[in-house]
Amino acid sequence: MMPEWYQEKPLGEYENIYVVAATEKVQPKRTAAGGGITALLCYLIDNNMIDGAATSARDVEGLGGRIVVARTREEIIRTAGNEWQVLPFTNKLMETIENEDLKKVAVVGLPCQIHFIRQMKTFPLVESNFGNRVQFLISLFCYGTFAHESILNYIKEKHGMDISSIKEIKVSQKSVKFMGEKTLEIPFGELSKYIHMGCLMCPDYTGAFSDISAGNIGGKTIMIVRNKMSEEILREAEGSGYISTSKCDEETVKKIEERAVEKIKRASEYIPRLL
Protein backbone atom coordinates (compact mmCIF):
# COMPACT_ATOMS: atom_id res chain seq x y z
CA MET A 1 0.00 0.00 0.00
CA MET A 2 2.91 2.34 0.66
CA PRO A 3 5.10 3.27 -2.33
CA GLU A 4 8.38 1.35 -2.20
CA TRP A 5 10.51 4.43 -2.69
CA TYR A 6 9.58 5.57 0.81
CA GLN A 7 11.49 2.59 2.18
CA GLU A 8 14.38 3.01 -0.25
CA LYS A 9 14.72 6.79 0.04
CA PRO A 10 13.23 7.93 3.32
CA LEU A 11 14.11 11.57 2.58
CA GLY A 12 12.93 11.41 -1.04
CA GLU A 13 15.02 12.69 -3.95
CA TYR A 14 17.38 15.57 -3.23
CA GLU A 15 20.46 17.39 -4.51
CA ASN A 16 22.06 18.53 -1.25
CA ILE A 17 21.42 19.08 2.43
CA TYR A 18 22.57 22.31 4.08
CA VAL A 19 22.59 24.14 7.36
CA VAL A 20 21.13 27.55 6.50
CA ALA A 21 21.18 30.65 8.69
CA ALA A 22 19.80 34.16 8.21
CA THR A 23 22.40 36.90 8.08
CA GLU A 24 22.12 40.31 9.68
CA LYS A 25 20.41 41.56 6.52
CA VAL A 26 17.29 39.79 7.78
CA GLN A 27 16.53 39.71 11.47
CA PRO A 28 13.68 37.32 12.17
CA LYS A 29 12.20 37.81 15.64
CA ARG A 30 10.42 34.54 16.40
CA THR A 31 12.21 31.96 14.32
CA ALA A 32 12.59 28.55 15.91
CA ALA A 33 16.04 27.95 14.49
CA GLY A 34 18.51 29.85 12.35
CA GLY A 35 15.87 31.82 10.46
CA GLY A 36 16.79 30.21 7.14
CA ILE A 37 13.24 29.94 5.76
CA THR A 38 12.39 33.51 6.69
CA ALA A 39 15.57 34.85 5.11
CA LEU A 40 14.99 32.85 1.92
CA LEU A 41 11.42 34.15 1.62
CA CYS A 42 12.68 37.70 2.18
CA TYR A 43 15.16 37.21 -0.66
CA LEU A 44 12.40 35.94 -2.98
CA ILE A 45 10.06 38.82 -2.17
CA ASP A 46 12.71 41.57 -2.20
CA ASN A 47 13.80 40.41 -5.65
CA ASN A 48 10.29 40.19 -7.05
CA MET A 49 10.55 36.45 -7.61
CA ILE A 50 7.30 35.98 -5.70
CA ASP A 51 4.46 38.39 -4.92
CA GLY A 52 3.40 36.62 -1.74
CA ALA A 53 4.41 33.91 0.72
CA ALA A 54 1.61 31.80 2.14
CA THR A 55 2.22 30.42 5.57
CA SER A 56 0.52 30.08 8.92
CA ALA A 57 0.63 32.58 11.74
CA ARG A 58 -0.33 32.14 15.34
CA ASP A 59 -3.15 34.19 16.78
CA VAL A 60 -2.14 36.74 19.37
CA GLU A 61 -2.97 34.29 22.21
CA GLY A 62 -0.47 31.85 20.73
CA LEU A 63 -2.84 28.88 20.38
CA GLY A 64 -4.98 29.12 17.31
CA GLY A 65 -3.58 29.66 13.88
CA ARG A 66 -4.61 31.25 10.62
CA ILE A 67 -3.35 31.37 7.08
CA VAL A 68 -1.62 34.53 6.04
CA VAL A 69 -0.20 35.66 2.76
CA ALA A 70 2.75 37.88 3.52
CA ARG A 71 3.47 40.38 0.76
CA THR A 72 6.38 42.26 2.29
CA ARG A 73 9.53 41.30 4.17
CA GLU A 74 8.06 42.83 7.36
CA GLU A 75 5.01 40.58 7.07
CA ILE A 76 7.20 37.53 6.43
CA ILE A 77 9.27 38.26 9.53
CA ARG A 78 6.09 38.68 11.60
CA THR A 79 4.89 35.17 10.65
CA ALA A 80 8.19 33.43 11.46
CA GLY A 81 7.98 30.70 14.10
CA ASN A 82 6.98 27.15 14.83
CA GLU A 83 3.98 25.32 13.45
CA TRP A 84 1.38 24.12 15.87
CA GLN A 85 -1.66 22.58 14.31
CA VAL A 86 -3.09 21.48 11.00
CA LEU A 87 -4.96 24.41 9.56
CA PRO A 88 -7.68 24.35 6.88
CA PHE A 89 -4.85 25.32 4.64
CA THR A 90 -5.57 24.56 1.03
CA ASN A 91 -9.15 25.84 0.74
CA LYS A 92 -8.23 29.12 2.35
CA LEU A 93 -5.04 29.30 0.32
CA MET A 94 -6.83 28.81 -3.00
CA GLU A 95 -9.40 31.41 -2.02
CA THR A 96 -6.76 33.95 -0.95
CA ILE A 97 -4.54 33.48 -4.00
CA GLU A 98 -7.49 33.91 -6.35
CA ASN A 99 -9.19 36.75 -4.45
CA GLU A 100 -5.99 38.75 -4.11
CA ASP A 101 -4.96 37.92 -7.67
CA LEU A 102 -1.51 36.73 -6.64
CA LYS A 103 0.51 35.40 -9.56
CA LYS A 104 3.70 34.03 -7.98
CA VAL A 105 3.38 32.53 -4.53
CA ALA A 106 5.77 30.60 -2.29
CA VAL A 107 3.95 28.23 0.05
CA VAL A 108 5.36 27.04 3.36
CA GLY A 109 3.39 24.08 4.66
CA LEU A 110 3.37 20.62 6.15
CA PRO A 111 4.31 17.61 3.98
CA CYS A 112 0.64 16.58 3.48
CA GLN A 113 -0.27 20.10 2.36
CA ILE A 114 2.71 20.36 0.04
CA HIS A 115 1.89 16.93 -1.42
CA PHE A 116 -1.64 18.11 -2.22
CA ILE A 117 -0.45 21.36 -3.81
CA ARG A 118 2.18 19.51 -5.89
CA GLN A 119 -0.59 17.25 -7.12
CA MET A 120 -2.71 20.29 -7.98
CA LYS A 121 0.21 21.73 -9.93
CA THR A 122 0.95 18.51 -11.78
CA PHE A 123 -2.53 17.07 -12.25
CA PRO A 124 -5.08 19.79 -11.50
CA LEU A 125 -8.16 18.25 -9.91
CA VAL A 126 -10.46 21.24 -10.02
CA GLU A 127 -11.17 23.97 -12.52
CA SER A 128 -8.71 26.50 -11.23
CA ASN A 129 -5.33 27.87 -12.22
CA PHE A 130 -4.37 27.91 -8.55
CA GLY A 131 -1.51 25.43 -9.09
CA ASN A 132 0.11 27.58 -11.77
CA ARG A 133 0.29 30.51 -9.41
CA VAL A 134 2.32 28.57 -6.86
CA GLN A 135 5.97 29.00 -7.76
CA PHE A 136 7.82 27.52 -4.87
CA LEU A 137 6.99 24.86 -2.28
CA ILE A 138 8.72 24.72 1.08
CA SER A 139 7.83 21.81 3.34
CA LEU A 140 8.43 21.77 7.07
CA PHE A 141 9.56 18.54 8.74
CA CYS A 142 6.57 17.01 10.50
CA TYR A 143 6.18 14.02 12.80
CA GLY A 144 2.51 14.67 13.52
CA THR A 145 0.13 17.31 14.77
CA PHE A 146 -2.18 17.22 17.77
CA ALA A 147 -5.90 17.34 18.36
CA HIS A 148 -6.07 20.82 19.81
CA GLU A 149 -8.93 20.57 22.34
CA SER A 150 -7.93 17.17 23.74
CA ILE A 151 -4.33 18.09 24.36
CA LEU A 152 -5.28 21.31 26.13
CA ASN A 153 -7.72 19.44 28.38
CA TYR A 154 -5.00 16.91 29.15
CA ILE A 155 -2.40 19.46 30.24
CA LYS A 156 -5.04 21.24 32.33
CA GLU A 157 -6.18 18.05 34.11
CA LYS A 158 -2.88 16.21 34.37
CA HIS A 159 -0.40 19.06 34.82
CA GLY A 160 -2.62 21.75 36.34
CA MET A 161 -1.70 24.30 33.70
CA ASP A 162 -3.96 27.32 33.29
CA ILE A 163 -4.51 27.00 29.56
CA SER A 164 -5.80 30.55 29.23
CA SER A 165 -2.33 31.77 30.23
CA ILE A 166 -0.52 29.97 27.39
CA LYS A 167 1.24 32.44 25.16
CA GLU A 168 3.37 30.15 23.07
CA ILE A 169 3.83 26.49 22.23
CA LYS A 170 7.04 25.05 20.84
CA VAL A 171 7.00 21.64 19.23
CA SER A 172 10.30 19.82 18.80
CA GLN A 173 11.15 16.22 17.97
CA LYS A 174 11.52 15.32 21.63
CA SER A 175 9.00 17.45 23.48
CA VAL A 176 6.24 20.02 23.41
CA LYS A 177 6.81 23.13 25.49
CA PHE A 178 3.84 25.19 26.71
CA MET A 179 4.75 28.68 27.86
CA GLY A 180 2.34 30.65 30.01
CA GLU A 181 2.00 31.21 33.77
CA LYS A 182 4.74 28.59 33.90
CA THR A 183 6.77 26.67 31.35
CA LEU A 184 5.68 23.08 30.99
CA GLU A 185 7.76 20.73 28.87
CA ILE A 186 6.20 17.36 28.11
CA PRO A 187 7.98 14.51 26.28
CA PHE A 188 6.53 13.95 22.81
CA GLY A 189 5.81 10.30 23.69
CA GLU A 190 3.46 11.28 26.55
CA LEU A 191 1.32 13.25 24.11
CA SER A 192 1.43 10.77 21.23
CA LYS A 193 -2.11 9.53 21.90
CA TYR A 194 -3.38 13.00 20.95
CA ILE A 195 -1.79 12.93 17.51
CA HIS A 196 -4.37 13.15 14.72
CA MET A 197 -5.34 9.72 13.41
CA GLY A 198 -4.39 10.67 9.85
CA CYS A 199 -0.87 11.53 11.02
CA LEU A 200 -0.34 7.99 12.29
CA MET A 201 -0.74 6.76 8.71
CA CYS A 202 1.43 9.47 7.15
CA PRO A 203 4.86 8.23 5.97
CA ASP A 204 6.38 11.55 4.87
CA TYR A 205 8.57 13.26 7.46
CA THR A 206 10.38 15.83 5.34
CA GLY A 207 7.95 16.62 2.51
CA ALA A 208 9.30 14.70 -0.46
CA PHE A 209 7.17 16.69 -2.94
CA SER A 210 8.57 20.09 -2.02
CA ASP A 211 11.25 22.15 -3.74
CA ILE A 212 12.98 22.60 -0.40
CA SER A 213 12.27 20.85 2.89
CA ALA A 214 13.28 22.56 6.09
CA GLY A 215 13.35 21.70 9.75
CA ASN A 216 14.91 22.66 13.03
CA ILE A 217 17.50 20.12 14.14
CA GLY A 218 19.59 20.98 17.18
CA GLY A 219 18.66 24.66 16.97
CA LYS A 220 19.69 25.01 13.33
CA THR A 221 17.67 25.29 10.12
CA ILE A 222 18.41 22.26 7.96
CA MET A 223 17.35 22.50 4.32
CA ILE A 224 16.99 19.59 1.94
CA VAL A 225 17.32 21.04 -1.54
CA ARG A 226 15.45 18.85 -4.01
CA ASN A 227 16.11 20.32 -7.45
CA LYS A 228 18.46 22.50 -9.49
CA MET A 229 16.10 25.50 -9.43
CA SER A 230 16.14 25.52 -5.60
CA GLU A 231 19.90 25.05 -5.52
CA GLU A 232 20.30 28.12 -7.75
CA ILE A 233 17.94 30.19 -5.64
CA LEU A 234 19.86 29.26 -2.51
CA ARG A 235 23.16 30.24 -4.14
CA GLU A 236 21.70 33.58 -5.28
CA ALA A 237 20.25 34.28 -1.83
CA GLU A 238 23.65 33.55 -0.31
CA GLY A 239 25.45 35.66 -2.92
CA SER A 240 23.10 38.55 -2.13
CA GLY A 241 23.91 38.32 1.57
CA TYR A 242 20.56 37.03 2.90
CA ILE A 243 21.72 33.63 4.14
CA SER A 244 24.83 31.67 4.91
CA THR A 245 24.98 27.98 4.06
CA SER A 246 27.24 25.08 4.92
CA LYS A 247 27.00 21.38 4.10
CA CYS A 248 25.08 19.44 6.70
CA ASP A 249 27.26 16.97 8.60
CA GLU A 250 26.67 13.24 8.19
CA GLU A 251 25.60 12.73 11.78
CA THR A 252 22.73 15.21 11.39
CA VAL A 253 21.68 13.69 8.06
CA LYS A 254 21.63 10.30 9.77
CA LYS A 255 19.41 11.69 12.54
CA ILE A 256 16.92 13.05 9.99
CA GLU A 257 16.92 9.74 8.12
CA GLU A 258 16.30 7.81 11.34
CA ARG A 259 13.36 10.04 12.16
CA ALA A 260 12.01 9.59 8.62
CA VAL A 261 12.38 5.81 8.85
CA GLU A 262 10.60 5.79 12.25
CA LYS A 263 7.69 7.64 10.68
CA ILE A 264 7.55 5.24 7.73
CA LYS A 265 7.51 2.29 10.15
CA ARG A 266 4.74 3.90 12.19
CA ALA A 267 2.66 4.42 9.03
CA SER A 268 3.31 0.82 7.88
CA GLU A 269 2.03 -0.38 11.24
CA TYR A 270 -1.08 1.83 11.36
CA ILE A 271 -2.23 1.72 7.73
CA PRO A 272 -3.40 -1.93 7.83
CA ARG A 273 -4.86 -1.40 11.33
CA LEU A 274 -6.85 1.71 10.54
CA LEU A 275 -7.89 1.23 6.93
Ligand code: SF4
Ligand atom coordinates in the same frame (compact mmCIF):
# COMPACT_ATOMS: atom_id res chain seq x y z
S1 SF4 B 1 2.07 13.91 10.09
FE1 SF4 B 1 1.57 13.96 7.92
S2 SF4 B 1 -0.66 14.17 7.85
FE2 SF4 B 1 0.00 14.78 9.91
S3 SF4 B 1 0.26 16.99 9.78
FE3 SF4 B 1 2.27 16.04 9.42
S4 SF4 B 1 2.42 15.86 7.21
FE4 SF4 B 1 0.27 16.23 7.68
